[in-house]
Amino acid sequence: MWEKELETAIEAGLLARVKIMEIYNQDFDVEIKDDNSPVTNADKAADAIIREHLHKAFPTHAFLTEESEDNKERLSNDYVWIVDPVDGTKDFVARDGGFTTNIALAYKHELVVGVVIVPVSGDIYFASKGNGAFHRFNGSTKRIHVNDKVDDLTCLCSVFHTNETELKLIEKHSDKIKHILKYGSSLKPCRIAEGLAEITYRMSAGTKEWDTGACQIIVEEAGGLFVEPDGSRITYNRKDVYNRKGYIVVNRKENILL
Secondary structure, eight states: OOHHHHHHHHHHHHHHHHHHHHHHTSOOOEEEOTTSOEEEHHHHHHHHHHHHHHHHHOTTOEEEETTSOOOGGGGGOSEEEEEEEEEOHHHHHHTOSOOEEEEEEEETTEEEEEEEEOTTTOOEEEEETTSOEEEEETTEEEEEOOOOOOSSEEEEEOSSOOOHHHHHHHHHTTTTEEEEEEOOTTHHHHHHHTTSOOEEEEOSSOOBHHHHHHHHHHHHHTTOEEEOTTSOBOOSSOSSOBOTTOEEEESSGGGOOO
16 A cells, blocks of 8 residues: 555655755755745755656645645645655755655545655655655665664754754753754654654744655654644644644653653
8 A cells, every 4th residue: 555656756756856966066046935944946946856756647636845836725635745845955055965855645634655865865764654664775775663762862953943942841851861963854753763863852833744744654654753742643734734833753652751
């Protein structure tokens, strides 16, 4: 189940990666959008490539992507592709490698496919509902799982977006959180899914569905939790695409430290 959708999403992401890296390795212009976030030609070109490839394979599916106008007709479609062609544009502009391409598919508001590609390194993280989470690198694919640590925890913070609330939570739970590392974009949840860290906070309303969809199903299929601060799961293809309550990603329920 979902095998064709998953493989097509990976193909789309890899096609976009070629264009993203072509632009990344040359001079490029940076525009500032209405929400004060940056956008480059890489975001726009990758968005078009991904949409075209997915639309050819699934012409009746709807889209919700960061770089395209939101057509609310998606709300009446059971199948919606949720795409962030360059998640972490600030990392892209800084050329620090910490950005990803996120492609998710929601069916009746539930995630069923998720693909996160790291263009600079070539890492591919992917999952489909009920089939586990995987990491592919240099042609080798392995199934990934969260670890079972409940102390001596590693918390992953954003390179550009960590706020005071998050820092206070880390300090509050310093008896358990012993290590703090910085990673960009969807790399944080993917590292937790891979068992390389245990917790990350996003205690603000700044992210949207395309920031979280692909990495959420990867975390969940790896055995972790990706929830709002009150413990509620995040659903998709909503009228309001903002994750207004923020979220916390953990390897185990015991590590929801608030």
